[in-house]
Amino acid sequence: MxxxxxxxxxxxxxxxxxxxxxxxxxxxxxxxxxxxxxxxxxxxxxxxxxxxxxxxxxxxxxxxxxxxxxxxxxxxxxxxxxxxxxxxxxxxxxxxxxxxxxxxxxxxxxxxxxxxxxxxxxxxxxxxxxxxxxxxxxxxxxxxxxxxxxxxxxxxxxxxSDLKGFSTRQIHFLDYKQYTFNNRTWGIGTGETCSMNKILERKDELLKEMNEEKK
Amino acid sequence: MxxxxxxxxxxxxxxxxxxxxxxxxxxxxxxxxxxxxxxxxxxxxxxxxxxxxxxxxxxxxxxxxxxxxxxxxxxxxxxxxxxxxxxxxxxxxxxxxxxxxxxxxxxxxxxxxxxxxxxxxxxxxxxxxxxxxxxxxxxxxxxxxxxxxxxxxxxxxxxxSDLKGFSTRQIHFLDYKQYTFNNRTWGIGTGETCSMNKILERKDELLKEMNEEKK
Structure with missing residues (x-):
């Protein structure tokens, strides 16, 4: 050491x-x-x-x-x-x-x-x-x-867990990793929060962001 | 533990x-x-x-x-x-x-x-x-x-290092491992001895044994 x-x-x-x-x-x-x-x-x-x-x-x-x-x-x-x-x-x-x-x-x-x-x-x-x-x-x-x-x-x-100041894209990539399963690439992002509703309110914009990334 | x-x-x-x-x-x-x-x-x-x-x-x-x-x-x-x-x-x-x-x-x-x-x-x-x-x-x-x-x-x-009692084949496989380099398989055997001449005297039979194994 x-x-x-x-x-x-x-x-x-x-x-x-x-x-x-x-x-x-x-x-x-x-x-x-x-x-x-x-x-x-x-x-x-x-x-x-x-x-x-x-x-x-x-x-x-x-x-x-x-x-x-x-x-x-x-x-x-x-x-x-x-x-x-x-x-x-x-x-x-x-x-x-x-x-x-x-x-x-x-x-x-x-x-x-x-x-x-x-x-x-x-x-x-x-x-x-x-x-x-x-x-x-x-x-x-x-x-x-x-x-x-x-x-x-x-x-x-x-x-x-305070994600107020974060853009949808920032939440997406806060803790983001790519893995390969069955020859396909999967991206997994984690956004932790204590205010579940605040995140669920942004579900549509998050899904849009994820679909953009998949392209 | x-x-x-x-x-x-x-x-x-x-x-x-x-x-x-x-x-x-x-x-x-x-x-x-x-x-x-x-x-x-x-x-x-x-x-x-x-x-x-x-x-x-x-x-x-x-x-x-x-x-x-x-x-x-x-x-x-x-x-x-x-x-x-x-x-x-x-x-x-x-x-x-x-x-x-x-x-x-x-x-x-x-x-x-x-x-x-x-x-x-x-x-x-x-x-x-x-x-x-x-x-x-x-x-x-x-x-x-x-x-x-x-x-x-x-x-x-x-x-x-006393290899007297060992057959050529036994020496070959005493400490033998196979490795893959450049898509080819290589076998490496180690026979340790303090009496180098005794082993070198058996060089021909060792080479014959190794060629047999390669087949």
Missing amino acids: NANARAYRLGDLNNETKFILTTVGIDTPDMLLDDVPDGTEVALVDHNENQQLMKILNKMRITHVIDHHKFGDLKTSDPIYLRFEPVGCTVTILTKLYRENNFAIDQKMAFLLTSAILSDTLHFRSPATTTDDRNILEYLIPLAKIDNITSYANSMFEVK | NANARAYRLGDLNNETKFILTTVGIDTPDMLLDDVPDGTEVALVDHNENQQLMKILNKMRITHVIDHHKFGDLKTSDPIYLRFEPVGCTVTILTKLYRENNFAIDQKMAFLLTSAILSDTLHFRSPATTTDDRNILEYLIPLAKIDNITSYANSMFEVK
């Missing part, structure tokens, strides 16, 4: 992530740009399917993949570090790595890690939640110094 | 492995037979390529893969536990798992683990040896209660 690494993002942040970063006071990571030198080492976190990877990653050298999804179609020419566990959130694995390697977790990092587990497991309401996720969150909360975890989780979810 | 599991082998043991088991006094694991119930859970250790797997494994449910090779073409329908590290020996990873999960390593198990690292890294002469392999071996030796590690390693290598 090499502690000297830098976080990059591959796309725009959703409102929940922006809220978390603002609350803890951490700057938004830079976007990974395609002027990155060929062969730069990269660790993929929370994603691994080739079809989801941007072209930029093809010219980088993947050395680590840490993920809780199914292993996809990634090919490497050499053996690399893979750490996949069927848990609710990749941060549960990342926190294990911190502990196994005796790396300190400061308050801001603990806050980010806590927020990720709350988000991915919907504060344990997701059926993908495991005992490991629960134990790791319990370990992180005191380090993150969050007094009322339920209230913090709820404010995260409220921010995430 | 579920501590309640049983070791099986997929093929015949080489002389080195037999020597190790006899020395420490552990019975040879049973061969995995094809009457194993459908859907039995299995952890693959030190191998992962589908083309190397026996038919038996196709009807089992793979839940864990722990390996130091390149990830191959394994497909699973669900997310599973994968732990791949680019180290010289898979036992280096296994020993980390013991420690991370606070499982005790008794003398016999430490002896097996030590022997595996010595074998795979050729007692650190293999270029694939990493700092992790060295550190883990250093940790294991006192637990294994082996006084003279160099002398023990040498006796292992002598046993392994």
Whole structure:
């Protein structure tokens, strides 16, 4: 484990992530740009399917993949570090790595890690939640110094589910992935909200947008 | 990590492995037979390529893969536990798992683990040896209660490289794998020995055997 690494993002942040970063006071990571030198080492976190990877990653050298999804179609020419566990959130694995390697977790990092587990497991309401996720969150909360975890989780979810300011097209592509089943390409987009009616009111424009995309 | 599991082998043991088991006094694991119930859970250790797997494994449910090779073409329908590290020996990873999960390593198990690292890294002469392999071996030796590690390693290598009793065909398939490159199938067999001349004397019969297999 090499502690000297830098976080990059591959796309725009959703409102929940922006809220978390603002609350803890951490700057938004830079976007990974395609002027990155060929062969730069990269660790993929929370994603691994080739079809989801941007072209930029093809010219980088993947050395680590840490993920809780199914292993996809990634090919490497050499053996690399893979750490996949069927848990609710990749941060549960990342926190294990911190502990196994005796790396300190400061308050801001603990806050980010806590927020990720709350988000991915919907504060344990997701059926993908495991005992490991629960134990790791319990370990992180005191380090993150969050007094009322339920209230913090709820404010995260409220921010995430507020889709008022979003265009139909933005909702469509907020969390959008393409998959191939039976030789046909399927696009699946997820827009989470606590105000179901507000979304259902926009059903017609959403269907129109989806049909446009299919063309 | 579920501590309640049983070791099986997929093929015949080489002389080195037999020597190790006899020395420490552990019975040879049973061969995995094809009457194993459908859907039995299995952890693959030190191998992962589908083309190397026996038919038996196709009807089992793979839940864990722990390996130091390149990830191959394994497909699973669900997310599973994968732990791949680019180290010289898979036992280096296994020993980390013991420690991370606070499982005790008794003398016999430490002896097996030590022997595996010595074998795979050729007692650190293999270029694939990493700092992790060295550190883990250093940790294991006192637990294994082996006084003279160099002398023990040498006796292992002598046993392994004694190919006197083996037929040409047996040498051919001692450690044999098939790979596909450029749409052609290549078979690669490894016979290790300290007496190079003894093998070279059998070059003609080995080539004849290889040509037979190609037909």
